Amino acid sequence: MIRRLLMTIVLVLGIFGIASSIDQSQEVHAFSDRLLERGSSGDDVIELQARLQWLGFYNGKIDGIFGYGTYWALRNFQQQWGIGVDGILGPTTKTNLVRASQYHGEWVRQQIAQGNRFTHYGNTPLAQQTKAGAGSNGGGGQNNATTVQLPVKYSERDLQLMANAVYGEARGEPYEGQVAVAAVILNRLESPDFPNTISEIIFQPRAFTAVADGQIWLTPNERAKQAVLDAMNGWDPTENALYYFNPKTATSSWIWSRPQIKQIGEHIFCY
Amino acid sequence: MKNAVYLLAIAVLALGLYSFEVRNENKQLERTIHAQYTNALTTASETLTTLHTSVNQSLLFQDQNALNTELDNIWRLSDQLRASISSLPLSREVANNWMRYIGNIGEEARLAAEKGDYEAWHEKMTVVGSNLRTLSNEWEVATSRYFEHDGDFSKWQRTINDETEQDQFKNIAQNLKTYSETDFPLTASESDWLKKRELQNLDDKEITKEQAIAVLEKIVPDLKEAAYTVTKSRDDAPYPFYHIQFVKGSRIGYADITVKGGHILSFLSERPVQEENNVSQQDIRELTERYMKNAGYEDVQIVEFRENHEAYHIATARVYGEDNAYVYPDGIQLKISKDSGELLGLNAMEYVQKETIKEQPVKEIDWKQFFRPGTFVEEERMIYTENKLFELRLCYEVIARYDNELNETFRVVVDAETHDVIKVEYMM
Numbered sequence: 076m077i078r079r080l081l082m083t084i085v086l087v088l089g090i091f092g093i094a095s096s097i098d099q100s101q102e103v104h105a106f107s108d109r110l111l112e113r114g115s116s117g118d119d120v121i122e123l124q125a126r127l128q129w130l131g132f133y134n135g136k137i138d139g140i141f142g143y144g145t146y147w148a149l150r151n152f153q154q155q156w157g158i159g160v161d162g163i164l165g166p167t168t169k170t171n172l173v174r175a176s177q178y179h180g181e182w183v184r185q186q187i188a189q190g191n192r193f194t195h196y197g198n199t200p201l202a203q204q205t206k207a208g209a210g211s212n213g214g215g216g217q218n219n220a221t222t223v224q225l226p227v228k229y230s231e232r233d234l235q236l237m238a239n240a241v242y243g244e245a246r247g248e249p250y251e252g253q254v255a256v257a258a259v260i261l262n263r264l265e266s267p268d269f270p271n272t273i274s275e276i277i278f279q280p281r282a283f284t285a286v287a288d289g290q291i292w293l294t295p296n297e298r299a300k301q302a303v304l305d306a307m308n309g310w311d312p313t314e315n316a317l318y319y320f321n322p323k324t325a326t327s328s329w330i331w332s333r334p335q336i337k338q339i340g341e342h343i344f345c346y
Numbered sequence: 347m348k349n350a351v352y353l354l355a356i357a358v359l360a361l362g363l364y365s366f367e368v369r370n371e372n373k374q375l376e377r378t379i380h381a382q383y384t385n386a387l388t389t390a391s392e393t394l395t396t397l398h399t400s401v402n403q404s405l406l407f408q409d410q411n412a413l414n415t416e417l418d419n420i421w422r423l424s425d426q427l428r429a430s431i432s433s434l435p436l437s438r439e440v441a442n443n444w445m446r447y448i449g450n451i452g453e454e455a456r457l458a459a460e461k462g463d464y465e466a467w468h469e470k471m472t473v474v475g476s477n478l479r480t481l482s483n484e485w486e487v488a489t490s491r492y493f494e495h496d497g498d499f500s501k502w503q504r505t506i507n508d509e510t511e512q513d514q515f516k517n518i519a520q521n522l523k524t525y526s527e528t529d530f531p532l533t534a535s536e537s538d539w540l541k542k543r544e545l546q547n548l549d550d551k552e553i554t555k556e557q558a559i560a561v562l563e564k565i566v567p568d569l570k571e572a573a574y575t576v577t578k579s580r581d582d583a584p585y586p587f588y589h590i591q592f593v594k595g596s597r598i599g600y601a602d603i604t605v606k607g608g609h610i611l612s613f614l615s616e617r618p619v620q621e622e623n624n625v626s627q628q629d630i631r632e633l634t635e636r637y638m639k640n641a642g643y644e645d646v647q648i649v650e651f652r653e654n655h656e657a658y659h660i661a662t663a664r665v666y667g668e669d670n671a672y673v674y675p676d677g678i679q680l681k682i683s684k685d686s687g688e689l690l691g692l693n694a695m696e697y698v699q700k701e702t703i704k705e706q707p708v709k710e711i712d713w714k715q716f717f718r719p720g721t722f723v724e725e726e727r728m729i730y731t732e733n734k735l736f737e738l739r740l741c742y743e744v745i746a747r748y749d750n751e752l753n754e755t756f757r758v759v760v761d762a763e764t765h766d767v768i769k770v771e772y773m774m
Contacts, residue, residue: 116653117623143755147747196663220529224652224659227757227771236383250616251591251600267449270432271425280435300497301656306654308659309679309693310612312600315543315582318438329439334582337589339600345582 105173106121111164115141116224118322123164125183126176127152129197135184137195223300229307233273235295237303242295243285245342252340253299255313257306259344262317269317313337316344376499383435387492391636392428394485397423398478401451402470417459417467424452435506440515443522447481450530468531477525481518488514498608539736542699544584550607558588558603565610565641566689569594578605588609604698610641612693618658620685626653630658633687634680638662641692645692646678657690658682664727666703671728671740676700704732705741708762713744716760731759741768 106119120139127133133148146162153160156171164172179201186193186205193205225234228296237257245256263269263276278286285291313319319342320330333345419682431444451474458467478522491505509515532540543546553561555576563570572594586605592598592615599615625633633647638646645663649672664676679690709759713723725745733739740762748754761768 108593109623110628112627114651114653115627140774141748143745144753144774147753147755195599210683223654226652227773250598251614256616267446269426269445275432279432280442281438303366304654304659305614305681305691307693308681309661309677310614310691311693311695312614314585314587314602314611314695320547327436334584335580336580336583337577343580346584 088302105178106164106169112140112147113143114224119164120145121183121187122178122180123149123172125195127176128195128271129176129178131198137187137193138337141320142192150276163276170231186345190311193324223304225304225307229273234300234303234307236273236277236305240285241293241295242289242299242301245284245340246293246296246299248340248342250298250302251312252342253302254305254310255316255339255342255344257303258311258313259316259319262315264313266317269312312339313344315346317346319344358480376708377497380497380499384492386433387489388431390427390434391485391489393423393427393430394478394482397427397448397451398482400696401475401478404455405468405471405475406415410462410464411749413464413467414459417455421452421459424448424455428452434529437515438518439765440519441507443519443526447526447529451478452527452531458503461631474525474529475530477521481525484514484518484521488512488518496747501597514638518747534736535736539732542701543602545699546584546630547699548585548604548606548609550604551608553608555605557608558590558605560611561603561608561610562590562592562601563693565637566613566615568688569597572597587639595674609694609698610692611698612691614681614691615689617683617690619683623684625682625684625687627653628657629687630660630682634660634662634687635683637680637689638678641694643697646697647672649674653684657684662731663762664697664700667730667731672743673701673703673730673738675730675732675738701738703738706763708740710764711742711760711762711765716765717746721747722747724755728762729759731768733761733766739763739768745773 077213105120109119111119111123116139118139120141121137124133124135124137124139124145127145127148128137130152133145134146135326138340146150149168150160150162152172153162155167156168156175158168158171177197179195182201184197189207191205191207195201196204203304208233223234224230225231237260240260241253241256245253246258260273260276264271264273270279277283277291281287283291314336316336318330318333320327321341322338322343325331325339330345335343335345337344397420400419404413404420405414407416427448428445430449431441434441436444452468454470458464459602474680492502494501507771531635558576559574569592575591577589577591579585579589588603589603590601590603592600595617597615597617599613602611603609604611627680630651634648634651638644643662645664645666647665647670649661649663651658651660658681660680660682662680663672663674663676665671666673676697678688678697679691679693682688683690708728713726717723723744724747727743728744729741730738742760742762744758744760746756746758748756755773757769757771760765760767
């Protein structure tokens with residue numbers, strides 16, 4: 076009887092030991108050391124969202140951006156697990172989350188790379204949670220490499236369109252000149268003299284030569300996107316300009332009559 | 347010889363077929379463009395007539411409901427007309443003046459309906475109605491040539507290209523400019539806003555180019571011993587500033603610093619950023635505070651930060667008063683690299699000329715009455731922001747969560763005195 080009891084205890088301890096070593100190994104491979112909070116982005120956030128979704132706390136898109144959806148899901152998890160509720164992924168929350176959930180990193184990365192619409196819930200086989208083709212609803216993923224966090228009033232479509240315009244208009248210009256072209260588009264958005272959307276401003280007849288000569292359809296590089304991102308975040312090297320022109324090629328007497336502010340590269344910026 | 351002739355004949359035939367195909371495609375494209383522009387021009391002309399009629403009709407009514415229906419029409423029509431004008435290949439001057447004038451009419455209609463100030467509307471629109479009639483007639487004459495060519499695209503294109511030289515269009519542009527100035531003079535708050543934007547009230551002592559470089563090096567000490575090119579803003583610029591371009595190692599960038607007082611407006615540096623992410627978000631917060639202190643900005647707080655591929659973009663705002671209210675229009679933005687925490691950019695354009703803050707009563711608000719059941723107020727604070735009339739207002743800023751499976755979140759800004767909703771933003 077005592078022998079049987081001892082064997083049971085050894086067996087239970089053994090199982091517990093194996094289980095905790097699995098947990099330990101998961102901890103080693105899960106997340107990097109950094110804390111995550113609102114505003115964070117990247118692979119760690121993808122893992123956080125996937126793990127929260129595994130447990131049913133997060134129903135949004137697994138996109139690697141720590142926005143409000145992720146924030147509330149994390150707070151709810153912290154509350155249910157009796158951890159201090161702060162919406163920040165620190166060491167204690169990480170340990171608890173890793174122990175409570177699973178993360179199929181390779182599978183998730185594959186879905187994102189392929190642009191599939193997918194979710195990562197724990198109660199359904201993964202194979203049933205993916206559909207080919209990019210999606211924007213529910214848990215649809217997107218390529219992390221293109222993920223950017225923009226001020227609320229702009230969309231990724233705005234960024235893409237403006238990057239095309241900047242690349243078409245000013246790819247040979249210094250970085251400052253590229254930010255400046257993006258800033259002119261955004262200044263027009265604020266002005267009552269111009270249309271109300273970025274698309275209408277860019278495609279307004281006679282507004283940009285890149286539209287007229289088709290160079291707007293060239294694929295923009297990362298530098299042009301960075302320039303647009305800086306302009307969207309507030310930088311305006313033109314000091315509120317609404318127009319610019321190349322003094323070597325401009326023939327319109329009207330554009331020469333505009334009050335000039337400064338020259339950057341080949342462009343003079345004016346009101 | 348015979349073979350060569352055959353080959354030549356085949357080549358000529360192929361070339362002929364190809365050019366026929368290209369010509370056909372071009373013709374099709376021309377017809378499509380011609381049809382679209384003619385449609386836009388017709389729509390613009392018709393909308394202008396309808397708008398004119400609607401403005402005149404609004405002068406008939408004193409009854410609130412009847413007048414509000416007309417004001418709603420005017421606001422909608424002005425938006426449609428702006429869209430039509432913006433899609434026409436007009437000269438920049440004509441298009442801009444049209445958009446401003448029409449936009450002003452729509453904005454006045456919106457304000458009259460919102461505020462119920464119908465008397466002011468009637469007074470203003472008596473003149474605007476008459477000016478719209480003049481413009482409508484001039485527009486009809488000026489654009490009549492666009493409908494003359496019976497599908498001849500080349501003639502039509504010539505008309506467009508010559509348009510700016512025509513007296514009719516010059517008249518329209520000039521009249522629109524004059525009417526804008528007389529019919530819709532700037533309000534006091536618009537004027538203040540422009541003055542601020544043009545930094546007209548800066549009256550500090552002027553600094554030299556060398557002093558401007560010293561200002562930059564104080565804020566970004568890593569730039570010491572960089573190669574500088576300093577130019578001054580053009581004479582027409584509304585405020586004078588030094589434009590400093592620098593190169594140091596792999597860093598290339600610029601900074602604009604005001605001549606009066608040596609205030610930094612913006613600075614941006616470009617360099618290759620390594621893939622390694624060695625700086626945590628907590629480090630970024632500390633670095634931001636250090637950079638702010640170093641630049642002498644003691645009264646600002648971080649309000650938002652966004653991690654992107656190569657850098658963090660951080661937004662700060664001035665903090666004011668007992669409530670520690672954020673003054674959003676007095677913001678400073680920073681860009682900090684993810685690989686080393688280096689300051690890559692600073693934008694203090696808005697902060698340079700701080701807002702004048704006036705006393706304003708605060709009325710309490712019952713959020714349970716304000717929002718529908720199922721909406722939870724998660725955060726609340728006081729802020730200063732501009733309303734549509736460019737007036738700085740003390741407001742409640744609320745982060746409200748709608749209790750559904752996506753926990754959809756909104757930022758709602760409500761005027762603290764009038765309880766008008768100033769802004770609603772969907773937070774991703």
